[in-house]
Amino acid sequence: MKLFEHQEKVLNATYSYDRVAYYLDMGLGKTYVGSEKMWELNTPYNLVICQKSKIADWKEHFEEHYPDYQVIVFDKQIIERIPEESVLIVNYDKVWRRPELEKLKHFTLMLDESSMIKNEKSNRSKFILSLAAENVILLSGTPTGGKYEELWSQLHLLGWKISKKLFLKQFVVQEWDDLNQQYKITGYKNVDRLKSKLRKYGAVFMKTEEVFDLPPMNDQIVKIKSTKEYRDFAKDHIIEINGEELIGDTATTKKLYLRQLAGVYNQNKLQYVRDLLDSTNDRIIIFYNFKKEYADLVEMIARPIATINGDLKDLTPYEEHENSVTLIQYQAGAMGLNLQKANKIIYFTLTDSSELFEQSKKRINRIGQERPCFYYFLLTQGSIEWRMKEVLEKRKDYTDELFEEEEYERTTSQND
Structure with missing residues (x-):
């Protein structure tokens, strides 16, 4: 599989990391970067969590480019034994209904469109955050949708164990709403420091306009x-x-x-x-x-x-x-x-x-x-x-x- 120059650059920049976030714009090939990083990490087991409509795409991608993997779509079946050199694929709506995954060890976890765990109180997020992943790969073109308070779950997976309370205090501007008797978010602060901190934890941000080697x-x-x-x-x-x-x-x-x-x-x-x-x-x-x-x-x-x-x-x-x-x-x-x-x-x-x-x-x-x-x-x-x-x-x-x-x-x- 031949990668574009910008994809090679991203992989080289995160070579020493076992927990990474590839926040690449739509169209820059997050699938290729994420799967190649998974291959480099070389764990016995791999778990890909994605949206339901993307399951077939991921299955075809691994079967075409990584024939050494055994690709298993974890849907309704009961799996008695997971073979080594395998990739399990499951969608976000079903993953928390698969308690067998809590027993999985020595595996790489990849979240396609990692913004799907922005609500840390949802069943899917709580389950994913509880998994004992050895390595983590996060993929998203819109990790926050402009709302930095929604990053906390992803930060946790990257290994930044900052509390939600401290995170909000350092990076989010809140004002008291008398009408609803609660704090509301009115803006953000220290954004450059937040992004710098994210980079230290293996996050890469890339916009389409930064890439000039792609055909028009x-x-x-x-x-x-x-x-x-x-x-x-x-x-x-x-x-x-x-x-x-x-x-x-x-x-x-x-x-x-x-x-x-x-x-x-x-x-x-x-x-x-x-x-x-x-x-x-x-x-x-x-x-x-x-x-x-x-x-x-x-x-x-x-x-x-x-x-x-x-x-x-x-x-x-x-x-x-x-x-x-x-x-x-x-x-x-x-x-x-x-x-x-x-x-x-x-x-x-x-x-x-x-x-x-x-x-x-x-x-x-x-x-x-x-x-x-x-x-x-x-x-x-x-x-x-x-x-x-x-x-x-x-x-x-x-x-x-x-x-x-x-x-x-x-x-x-x-x-x-």
């Missing part, structure tokens, strides 16, 4: 788990979902519903968007196709939302809030907009128009853009989306005629 445009392919509903419709061309009957009796309707079943009807994809947004406080652009996608995304996102579609054009949140999410419907906003305050685009679903696809990329890759651009393609496994992207990359439209031709070839091949 970076595609990130994200494999999203498929659903039974998609597979059933692909086979039978009819399905009932959420009280709605989808009938693919023509090439047009068949293609339409396959796209929707791979997109908004796939809860795995919506969950991945939620987790992706949790990993950064940067401005994010999301391209989508259908009104139902917009409605479900708006309901899910708890950040300032800008909108460009056939019914509404409001970029005020994009202009005024650094953590805004801008939802753009292709036909309404793929052309002409200047959105270079952002450098990350999520393709929730793909357009079938080559022109709109090419134009959408240019919304952030424009004069005035000083940072590398990242494009996240969320593609449901085994779905129409993979072929769509392949055709779009050739600068061709994915037409009904092309879809019908491919369906015919697929069916003929199956019959043969």
